Amino acid sequence: MRAYLAGPEVFLPNAREVLDRKIALARSYGFMPVSPGDLTVPETETKYQRGLAISAINESLMSSADLIIANLTPFRGVSADVGTVFELGFMCARGCPAFAFSNATENHFERVSTFYRSDVHLGADGRHRGPDGMALENFDMTENLMLDGGIATRNGAIVTRKVAPDQLFLDLTAFEECLKLAAKRLLKPAVGA
Secondary structure, three states, rough: EEEEOOOHHHHHOOOOHHHHHHHHHHHHHEEEOHHHOOOOOOOOOOHHHHHHHHHHHHHHHHHHOEEEEEEEOOOOOOOOOHHHHHHHHHHOOOOOOOOEEEOOOOOOHHHHHOOOOOOEEEEEOOOOEEOOOOOOOOHHHHOOOOHHHHHHOOOOOOOOOOOOHHHHHOOOOHHHHHHHHHHHHHHHHHHHO
């Protein structure tokens, strides 16, 4: 099975090294990894055209994959990387099995409450609201309910693990746990095994 490996690791200064580690782990569990870091982007005249080319290549890679394993570790804020979220939605819309991991154990509500510096109150409607009046999702889910729901509906799982802040995008322990779960649920054992 071809596993699309989604996540913000492509932005790391040592992206190739981390992606190669993820690729090797995916292979060791019996998957054929498909990684956005493996794309070759054609020369373009503008930055905008380059962005469109990368997007088209990523969509082509996702269309060639059978499942997704997405890194939902909060990236540049309280939620997962928006590109990874798009990729997860794309694969869920295709009906593919979906698995995810996060190197943060706080749920979505806890992270948003921290963002608001705990200035969260119960509104007259019974919903938690921030100082801006906006309601907070409070469903004891790792991420936005659409992400958790999409993964659960496709018989996937989200693995969370607390790691040191400097290891958020380097520690692959939760990723490997995802691979174990995906292999157990999706790959048939070899004959005679």
